[in-house]
Amino acid sequence: MSLLVKICGLSTRETLDVALQAGADMVGFVFFPPSPRHLSLETARELGRQARGRATKVALTVDADDATLGNIVEVLQPDILQLHGKETVARLRDIKRMFGLPVMKALPVETAADLAPLPGYAAVADRILFDARAPKDATRPGGLGAVFDWHVLENLDLKLPFLVSGGLNADNVAEAVRVTRAGGVDVSSGVERTPGVKDPEMICAFIRAARATEELMVR
Numbered sequence: 404m405s406l407l408v409k410i411c412g413l414s415t416r417e418t419l420d421v422a423l424q425a426g427a428d429m430v431g432f433v434f435f436p437p438s439p440r441h442l443s444l445e446t447a448r449e450l451g452r453q454a455r456g457r458a459t460k461v462a463l464t465v466d467a468d469d470a471t472l473g474n475i476v477e478v479l480q481p482d483i484l485q486l487h488g489k490e491t492v493a494r495l496r497d498i499k500r501m502f503g504l505p506v507m508k509a510l511p512v513e514t515a516a517d518l519a520p521l522p523g524y525a526a527v528a529d530r531i532l533f534d535a536r537a538p539k540d541a542t543r544p545g546g547l548g549a550v551f552d553w554h555v556l557e558n559l560d561l562k563l564p565f566l567v568s569g570g571l572n573a574d575n576v577a578e579a580v581r582v583t584r585a586g587g588v589d590v591s592s593g594v595e596r597t598p599g600v601k602d603p604e605m606i607c608a609f610i611r612a613a614r615a616t617e618e619l620m621v622r
């Protein structure tokens with residue numbers, strides 16, 4: 404079975420090209436000013452054109468208002484919106500209706516209790532992304548390189564496609580997929596030299612390692 408591989412937080416033409424050439428299925432662009440990966444609308448327009456038709460373009464936002472989302476949609480022309488804040492189920496429904504795009508809701512996970520809101524989100528979202536819950540004093544809700552206990556997802560029975568993220572890298576992605584049986588993986592920090600600076604070798608190594616797990620995925 405094939406595994407969806409998403410490389411997130413791309414911000415330069417060069418590293419976007421590496422991800423596309425190496426076969427990333429999804430490329431993520433971050434629109435959240437406190438993040439070291441935050442993109443200006445001008446850069447987003449340029450990278451959006453470069454990725455068009457080559458991979459699924461993902462716009463990552465955190466509790467963005469309608470106007471901000473509208474600007475992002477206009478310049479990037481994303482294929483899917485990744486909602487990584489505290490957006491409610493009703494807000495997801497509104498965003499889908501307003502922009503006519505699929506949405507991927509990120510859910511912060513630390514313990515099994517964090518899965519309680521899942522049924523509500525699963526009724527509206529097109530995909531779910533399970534990410535490590537950020538510490539209370541963190542400046543952003545993701546992209547911190549933090550891992551969660553994948554065993555929380557071990558017996559998950561979710562009809563919706565889901566991805567796993569949080570501290571993934573070329574060395575641990577196989578184990579994350581084995582434990583969670585996720586249909587996709589998402590990485591940002593694990594393919595960076597320093598926060599916000601993607602490393603071409605690490606991107607290629609991650610995609611290779613993720614692809615190598617596909618043989619293990621018998622569902």
Ligand SMILES: O=C(O)c1ccccc1N[C@@H]1O[C@H](COP(=O)(O)O)[C@@H](O)[C@H]1O
Nearest residue numbers: 411438545546547548568569570591592
């Ligand atoms: O990447 C960011 O800066 C970011 C900012 C705000 C919300 C989410 C963000 N990144 C996403 O977080 C997960 C995990 O990232 P990491 O691999 O642990 O660094 C991933 O989905 C990123 O897309």
